[in-house]
Amino acid sequence: MVGSGPNGLIGAVTLASAGLRVLLVEAAGTFGGGLRSAELTLPGRVHDLGATVMAMALASPAFRRLGPLPVEFTHPPVPAAHPLDDRPAVLVHRDAERTAQGLGRDGRAWLASVGATARAGFPLVETLLSPLSPPRAPLAAARFGALGALPATVLGRTLFRTVEGRAVLAGMAAHSVLDLRSPITAGYGLLLAATAHLVGWPLVRGGSQVLADALVERLRAAGGATVSGHRVRDLRELDAPVVLLDVTPRQLRSMADLPRGYRDRLGRYRYGPGVFKLDWALDGPVPWRDPAVAGAGTVHLGGTLEEIALAEAETVAGRHSPRPYVLLVQPYAADAGRGGHTLWGYCHVPNGSEVDMTGAIEAQIERYAPGFRDRVLARHTMTTSALERFDPNLVGGDIGGGAASLGQFFRRPVWSATPWRTPLPGVYLCSAATPPGGGAHGMGGLHAARLALSDLRSGRVRPNSRRQFSATA
Ligand SMILES: Cc1cc2nc3c(=O)[nH]c(=O)nc-3n(C[C@H](O)[C@H](O)[C@H](O)COP(=O)(O)OP(=O)(O)OC[C@H]3O[C@@H](n4cnc5c(N)ncnc54)[C@H](O)[C@@H]3O)c2cc1C
Known part of the structure; x- marks a missing residue:
């Protein structure tokens, strides 16, 4: 091996x-x-070099068949948040109904898409994670495929009517590191969001x-x-x-x-685009303008569906977006045992890029959390080549x-x-x-x-x- x-x-x-x-x-x-x-x-500050959010591990048959491991999965109060300018952040809760209530006019569409994916449960997840095996949940997979095959931009605009509904789908779909106008990006968004309801987005304590x-x-x-x-x-x-x-x-x-x-x-x-990753040691929590974001394990920054789609399209086209989509993880929301307030975030960059995106990433955080930079005690940055040195599988920074x-x-x-x-x-x-x-x-x-x-x-x-x-x- x-x-x-x-x-x-x-x-x-x-x-x-x-x-x-x-x-x-x-x-x-x-x-x-x-x-x-x-x-x-800083000494004593524990940072994850790669994955922190264990939704896929918890939902995966590969891990579930192992039975109990001596590991504690710890859940943040809110799996994911998506701050927006001049309005409250969208919160994705463990509970689909509660999430739908927060989405107002788009609540019903959320339950019919993300909620239905979560309700299809582990058989659907296993089907999607075993794409070359006979499907365990063929009907649910067909229903999922009808929406999931679409580009996230198309599903976002047809399914949701509000800025909030569209933005939250884009934030989820952008984990795919694809141009959100491409097929199946909606599927990545739906599945990821559904795991928040199915198993939560926990971290490993420690x-x-x-x-x-x-x-x-x-x-x-x-x-x-x-x-x-x-x-x-x-x-x-x-x-x-x-x-x-x-x-x-x-x-x-x-x-x-x-x-x-x-x-x-x-x-x-x-290989796909790479990422530029930042880890911070903070002297306290991120000062979010909307305090509800403090409880989220994961925060998607980048604004509306249109903004996120533009940033991702620019990256795929080989450019560095000045207002990138930023994926931020606040482990302290779930785990106090990492030596203090640690934070990590990354944005997507062209494969092999050596551009330092610290300024652009921190500007996106400041946009929703003014005063963030004053909380920073220390930073650690990784360009795509630094990532590849840490793990040769991250070719050109492709995670x-x-x-x-x-x-x-x-x-x-x-x-x-x-x-x-x-x-x-x-x-x-x-x-x-x-x-x-x-x-x-x-x-x-x-x-x-x-x-x-x-x-x-x-x-x-x-x-x-x-x-x-x-x-x-
Ligand atoms: C910054 C970052 C954040 C992420 N966040 C998440 C997240 O929150 N949730 C999530 O689910 N996923 C996340 N991911 C993705 C996830 O970590 C990867 O998809 C996953 O680790 C891939 O697993 P793997 O076993 O295929 O390869 P890897 O985890 O990359 O492991 C490959 C291993 O093989 C070793 N290796 C390679 N070549 C050789 C060789 N020739 N000889 C000996 N050893 C070798 C490497 O050193 C490495 O240890 C993240 C990734 C990164 C980089």
């Missing part, structure tokens, strides 16, 4: 639980990939690293061994009948002698393992009924560059591990074969 992000860890645990002897090799000094935490600003460590312990308890601080550069280093790779296509191309056709197909895989476009929803990283399997016998990709894509849900790891186990059972892969990392297919 190469790489210990959520997909790598779930893959390793699945294989070890099935009785395989597993060795997990991680390039970084700490396990967890996008689940790592560290003191980035930092996401606690979850990564719990998974590593689960692996060791199942007999797995682990090595950190070793970057695998050539698959010939490994000698095992089955190898799961928590890496993206660009890395695989540099690690192995691949058949030319497959190599070319991987070369056509597209989703590749563009989440319609084309790459199924062709991830290649067109195949089993895209986790590579042409090298016994070698599987399991990262966010495989279905169902980005997020701390571990489903790429589960799908790849299940495929490997089925290949072992069917004899397609022989359990005692020594790995020959050459192009044989």
Whole structure:
């Protein structure tokens, strides 16, 4: 097993639980990939380097099938808030009805779209996170698909009549890092918003690293061994009948002698925009103009649907928006145990950008929280190259393992009924560059591990074969 992000860890645990002897090799000094935490600003301040909001983990079959882990998920009073100029912020509560009440004239449309997605429950989530398996909830998936296939701009304008309804959908959909005029961006928005009602948007008490460590312990308890601080550069280093790779296509191309056709197909895989990330140590909470925003774990900044759509379109076109969409996370709203008020936020930037977006991001916060900058004790910034140094899977700063476009929803990283399997016998990709894509849900790891186990059972892969990392297919 190469790489210990959520997909790598779930893959390793699945294989070890099935009785395989597993060795997990991680390039970084700490396990967890996008689940790592560290003191980035001041001593004692715990910051998550990647994922904080565990909605996808809680909703994911890959995590739910593990049973209880020694991890406490802690919920902020409000999952998400979307401040607006000169009017109260939109609040997305755990309760769909309460959210709908806050949306006034758009309340009914919220319940019919986001509410219906949440009511379809785990079978629909499993269907969406297993896009190449027979659907567990075909009718709900068809209903979801009718709305979700649309661009967020189109669904926002047809479904909602208020500035608030449209803005909140745009804020959710912009997590996709796509142009919101593109197909399926509405689907990302609907699903994400629905998870707030289905499972909430909790954090891990003490930092996401606690979850990564719990998974590593689960692996060791199942007999797995682990090595950190070793970057695998050539698959010939490994000698095992089955190898799961928590890496993206660009890395695989540099690690192995691949058949030319497959190599070319991987070369056509597209990475999306990157992010510029800021972590702050504050001397108190963010001074929101609307105090209700203080209770939100996640805050979407960027204003109306039109503004957010413009900012995201500019990014996808290769420009830096002067008024970017900012995704802000306030861990202190749910977890007082991180050494004080820590905050992180990012905005989307063109892939590979080295532009420092501190000014633009902080201006968006000041827009809704005047006096914010006075609260800052220390900052830590990461450009796209800094992100890639911290995790080689963040190619050009792309935090989703590749563009989440319609084309790459199924062709991830290649067109195949089993895209986790590579042409090298016994070698599987399991990262966010495989279905169902980005997020701390571990489903790429589960799908790849299940495929490997089925290949072992069917004899397609022989359990005692020594790995020959050459192009044989
Ligand atoms: C700033 C940021 C915020 C995010 N926020 C959220 C959030 O709140 N909620 C959410 O659900 N998702 C969030 N995400 C996305 C989520 O973290 C990722 O989608 C997820 O971590 C992908 O998991 P993965 O296992 O595919 O890869 P990763 O988590 O990227 O892990 C890959 C691992 O493999 C290792 N590796 C790579 N190559 C090699 C090699 N050759 N040899 C050895 N080891 C190797 C890397 O060092 C890394 O540890 C965020 C991501 C970032 C960066």
